Amino acid sequence: MTRRYPQNREVSAELMRLVIPEMYRHPASCTPPNFAIWYEHFAGVNAALSGVLAEREAKALPLRDKDVDTLHATYIARRDSLATERLQTELVRLMEQVGRMALGAGDGMAEYGATLGVCATRLRADPTPETLQQLVSLLAESTEHARGSAAQLYDGLQSFRDEMQTLRSEVDTLRQEALTDPLTRLLNRRGFERAMEEFANRPGGMPRSVVLICDVDNFKRVNDHYGHLVGDRVLAGIGRVLKARVKGRDLVARWGGEEFAVFLPETGAVNGQHVADQIRNDVARCRIKRIDREDFVDAITISIGLAETESGESLEGLLGRADTALYEAKAAGRNCVVIASQSGSASIKVAAG
Numbered sequence: 001m002t003r004r005y006p007q008n009r010e011v012s013a014e015l016m017r018l019v020i021p022e023m024y025r026h027p028a029s030c031t032p033p034n035f036a037i038w039y040e041h042f043a044g045v046n047a048a049l050s051g052v053l054a055e056r057e058a059k060a061l062p063l064r065d066k067d068v069d070t071l072h073a074t075y076i077a078r079r080d081s082l083a084t085e086r087l088q089t090e091l092v093r094l095m096e097q098v099g100r101m102a103l104g105a106g107d108g109m110a111e112y113g114a115t116l117g118v119c120a121t122r123l124r125a126d127p128t129p130e131t132l133q134q135l136v137s138l139l140a141e142s143t144e145h146a147r148g149s150a151a152q153l154y155d156g157l158q159s160f161r162d163e164m165q166t167l168r169s170e171v172d173t174l175r176q177e178a179l180t181d182p183l184t185r186l187l188n189r190r191g192f193e194r195a196m197e198e199f200a201n202r203p204g205g206m207p208r209s210v211v212l213i214c215d216v217d218n219f220k221r222v223n224d225h226y227g228h229l230v231g232d233r234v235l236a237g238i239g240r241v242l243k244a245r246v247k248g249r250d251l252v253a254r255w256g257g258e259e260f261a262v263f264l265p266e267t268g269a270v271n272g273q274h275v276a277d278q279i280r281n282d283v284a285r286c287r288i289k290r291i292d293r294e295d296f297v298d299a300i301t302i303s304i305g306l307a308e309t310e311s312g313e314s315l316e317g318l319l320g321r322a323d324t325a326l327y328e329a330k331a332a333g334r335n336c337v338v339i340a341s342q343s344g345s346a347s348i349k350v351a352a353g
Contacts, residue, residue: 008257010220010223010228010231011223011228011229011231011232013228014223014227014228014229015039015042015043015228016039018038018042019035019038019039019042022038022042023035023038025062026062026063026064027062027063027064028062028063028064028065028067028068029065029068031065031068033068033069033072033076034063034068034072036072036076037049037053037063037068037071037072037075037076040075040076041053044182045182046075046076048075049071049075049076052071052075053071178190178191179191179194181239181253181254183232183235183236183239183254184235184236184238184239184240184254185239186239186242186243186252186253186254186260187251187252187253187254188253188254189253189254189255189256189261191253192251192253192255192261192263193315195251195263196251196263196315197315199263199265200315206309206315207265207266207309208266208267208268208308208309209263209264209265209266209267209308209309210263210264210267210268210269210271210272210275210306210307210308210309211261211262211263211264211306211307211309211318211319211322212261212262212263212264212272212275212276212279212304212305212306212322213255213259213260213261213304213305213319213322213323213325213326214242214259214260214261214262214279214302214303214304214305214326215258215259215260215302215303215304215326215330216234216235216238216258216259216300216301216302217300217301217302217303217330217334217335218334219231219234219257219258222234222297222300226290226297230288230290230297233288233289233297234288234297234300235254235258237286237288238260238283238286238300238302239252239254239260241279241282241283241286242260242262242279244282245262245275245278245279245282246262246264249265250262250263250264250265251263259326260302261319261322262275262276262279268308269306269308269339272306272308273306273337273339276304276306276337277337279302279304280301280302280304280335280336280337283300283301283302284299284300284301284335286300287299288300301334301335302335303326303329303330303334303335303336303337303338304326304329304336304337304338305321305322305323305324305325305326305327305328305329305337305338305340306322306325306337306338306339306340307319307321307322307325307339307340308339308340308342310342321340321341321342322340324340325338325339325340325341326338
């Protein structure tokens, strides 16, 4: 399940240092809901809430207890369920509407069929010109009515189709958000593993592929020296570098904390090594500007563990070997790529700064 707050201990502590003074600026009690409001605002994870707070700030409106209760109930407590509830209600409404249209059209068709039967019986019993004239008029009227019912149903179904496409788009958006890391806008761990499972479950199994597990070197020093908000900017910048390097069906995700994962389907270790070293060099060249000054954060490097799929290997085993190779890259001095061992062979350090 995706965590509501993905920030690690250091980032959450930095946010707390921003939240506490802001809470004391307002007369509302320092309750957990009040803390949650300001935490989500400073973390940048609740745009709707931040917009309301900005409006109140512009009007110099302080937060009181009743305001906190309202904001928390509206923008936090029900945030996760509101969209789903609305989509569910809308879908039920559409289905009931189409059901009524179909039932109405069905009644119209049944009535038309009954009229045809009556006309056939009368025509067999009294095949006179006068009867024929009457029946033709009756059939013309009944046919027009039936056609109108069918046209109504067709128009209704067209409208239903359009609204269902809108709903599908909204559901897709919700699903995508559940699989996306809010800081880097990359896949989160859940989304990455789900996408890999889709590859593994294809006919014929997982194709020959490569997984990279990347870790930012000495990231704690970045947070300690520049602050955790700058650390977030570094992570977002590395995410952009990784995304720029993936192509087509390749996947990139924030694996957790300062770790990232890359999946290169239908790629062997040689080409995977080439991509990994390009990523390593791109990150080393990347420059992140500090928030409060014009200068830049010191050069950032990453270490990478690479593992190529083996026949019959589970996803857990593949990711585990890549993670072990990453650990070995760290132990080998960082800023390098290590290829994981296969079938008992030794890991190979293939690139270094």
